[in-house]
Amino acid sequence: MLYPGKEVIYPGEGFARGIHLLFLTLSQAQRGTVKPQSGFNANNDAQVLFKAMKGMGTDEATILQLVTSRSNAQRQQIKAAYKILHGKDLVSDLKSELGEKFETLIVGLMATPVMFDVTSLRNAIKGKGTDANALIEILASRTPNEIREIIKTYKEEYGRSLEGDVTGDTSGHFERMLVMLLQASRQQGVQEGTIQSDAQALFDAGEKKFGTDEDQFISILGNRSAEHLRRVFDAYLKLSGFQIEESIQKETSGDLKEVLLAVVKCARSVPVYLAECLYKSMKGTGTDDATLIRIMVSRSEIDLLDIRAEFRKMFATSLHNMIKNDTTGDYSKALLLLCAGDDA
Structure with a gap:
């Protein structure tokens, strides 16, 4: 999905292409948990936030309820209205009033x-x-x-x-x-003539030889479209008897292994990959709050509903329950509002 608010023009492409992209964007947007608020008034919201922060103490409940129930485009309008009405930067005021993980989450939501x-x-x-x-x-x-x-x-x-x-x-x-x-220059669509040769090249680069030709893995996984790669993975399984993930686990290590696995998983399903990242951020002792915040903020208007659904399929709990059990206070309340439901 394109970043909201960014106009992308496709030179030489016709009206049908534009309509297709519009419907694609709208359908993806419907998989987010955060929607634009109806009857939105930026000036009113700016005033509500100002009152929540002026004087002694801070009304964190009002801040988290308002910020998590507005779309990102609406938050940008609130920032502009706040500046006009009060001559101050809203994000700076939020930083001065909030703290720690709750501040990081709210400030993240205020960014484009x-x-x-x-x-x-x-x-x-x-x-x-x-x-x-x-x-x-x-x-x-x-x-x-x-x-x-x-x-x-x-x-x-x-x-x-x-x-x-x-x-x-x-x-x-x-x-x-x-x-x-x-480089953001992946080939478009499926190249029927190279599916088998790509699968063979990956097999020759790993399972078939002593040692690993990492460059071959990088070239194919970094250049082909997700749709093409899914076909290659099917062909690779038939050829080698292994899922491509199994071979990457055996043939590579460290950060290279992690990035190759991430690319494969994203080619199969971005929501599944991000659901797994969320689970890892909260399992065991301690919480990787940076990852938790990053995914919850960045996917709240894109595919968080899909991530939630995949999370529940993959693990013995819901995303809502895991957040509830692993976080506390206003930080937890805001995350749960972004989650927007329990799939238990």
């Missing part, structure tokens, strides 16, 4: 979708260490159009090349695969 991804990527690579999980999750699950918009906005916001920052923070085959994803 592309800026939220851009900021998440910047945070993943700046300073000491690299959050490889964030790089993998975002770059593997976003569409080519979204990747191009991220690259453009990253340059505008930071005056730096995203690819340059990624290559400066990673190395080896992992770096190569991330750079491949940043």
Whole structure:
């Protein structure tokens, strides 16, 4: 799905293409849990938020109820109205009044979708260490159009090349695969004539030889469309007797293994992949709040209903219940409002 609010023009394409994209976007938007509020009034909402933060104390309940029940486009209008009415930046005021994980979640919801991804990527690579999980999750699950918009906005916001920052923070085959994803130049559709040869090439690069030809995995998984890859995976299973995920697990390791598995899983189903990421963020001791917030915010208007449904199929609990059991306070309340239902 394209980032909301971004107009994409397809030169030379006709009216039918535009109608198709419109219906595609609308159908995808219906799989989000957050919808535009009917009877929306940006000025009224700006006033409500101002009153919730002025004086002694903060009305967190009002803030979380309002922010989680408006679409991102409506939140941008509220920010503009707040600036006009009060001469202050709404996000700055929210940061001064809120704290910790609850602040991170609410501030994330106030960013545009592309800026939220851009900021998440910047945070993943700046300073000491690299959050490889964030790089993998975002770059593997976003569409080519979204990747191009991220690259453009990253340059505008930071005056730096995203690819340059990624290559400066990673190395080896992992770096190569991330750079491949940043090219956002996957082939379109299914190339019938190369399904068998791609499956054979993957087999020859891994199961059939001593050692692994990682470059072959990177080239095929990074260049082919999701639809084409699904056909290749079927052919690979018939040829080798293994699912492609099994071979990647055996033939690769570390961050390269994780990014290749993410690409395969996203080719099969982005909601299934993200449901698994959410589960991993909360299972065991401690919670990976960065991942939990990142997915809940970024998918709330895209496919969170599908992620919820897949989560319930895959695990012995619902997303709602796991969030409820793993988080607390206003942070938990806001996440549960974004979840918008229990599939128990």
